[in-house]
Amino acid sequence: MHARTDAPSETAAEATPSWPEDIFVILQRFEVRQVPYVPDAGHSQLIERVLGTPSMRAVPLTTEEEGVALLAGAWAGGQRGVLLMQSSGVGNCVNMLSLTQIFHFPFLTLVTMRGEWGEFNPWQVPMGSSTAGVFELSGIKVLRASHPEEVREVVEAAAGQAYNACTPTAVLLSQRLIGAKVFTK
């Protein structure tokens, strides 16, 4: 049994952070239509917003690489998308990330980080430690946001270079930003 808290302290403002809404507004402004995701607690607020928005199609995946292929198809069909996942899912995508170089399509992914900043679960650490490196080896530009007030400008820059310049880009949303998952018996 485990419970999530928005560490380190539980004020009302931190229980419902505003940065997921900042991301949502940017995605709307860039006319993002397809939002494939593998759920993560750090993305839960954004996923709820997307599910409640008729102009956006939320697409739950069985594995993250499906989302890379989906976004390639979406672009061929004239739509933009964004892939939401956790750092552990990045390794699942490696071969499919070839599509970003083959098709030069506007690939944007927002990745919530685990395995850093006070991580309790050692099983998250190996993939969390190699997440940025895996993206870079795959030809994806990596940006990172670690504090609530910088999420907006980082995601805006990422969306700009992905959608305007077809530069495949990943934004790592630090565990420091999201809060370490708390496990209790």
Added chain:
Amino acid sequence: MSQANLLERPNLLERRSVVNQLLAQRKDAVVVGGLGASTYDIAAAGDHDRNFYLWGAMGGAVMIGLGVALAQPKLPVVVITGDGEMLMGMGSLATVGLQKPGNLTIIVLDNEVYGETGGQASHTAGTADLVGIARACGIADVRAISTMAEVEAFASSMQDISSGPRFASIKIDSANLERVLASRDGGFIVTRIRGALGFGPI
């Protein structure tokens, strides 16, 4: 089942005839071909500016088709792939089952072997039943096709953009045919499809 046994099985369909029949009246359909022989089959049926050839991304054909289908709900979108490619992306059938795009058709040309790599047996030669898997993933219209008459009937149903998603497994013989090489230039392929659908470059 060994390759030799497969070749001896009578009444298996011939892949190029099947794909020719499927695409003879394709109209405005976008057609995605999975890595391997299915892409050659689509090219052999005639190059087309709405053909989405894959030379890699094994396991991704159905998801690419889903992305196109959701973006273009009024166009028929047809994925034609092989059993090995489908097995690698089996989870995508569950994702399609959930999204239920009415305009998406998935066709597996099932020769029960990995033909590109020396004819090693695939799981469909043994225990895996892709038709059952597709049905269990929530795709209501699933068929096992074994005659050209069924292929012909299925080809016309592909044009109905409201009654999908649909899935067909077509057992074919495992003969290796001459490769018909489609374009390998991904930028060209996608730009050409986008152009055909009215979208320009960035």
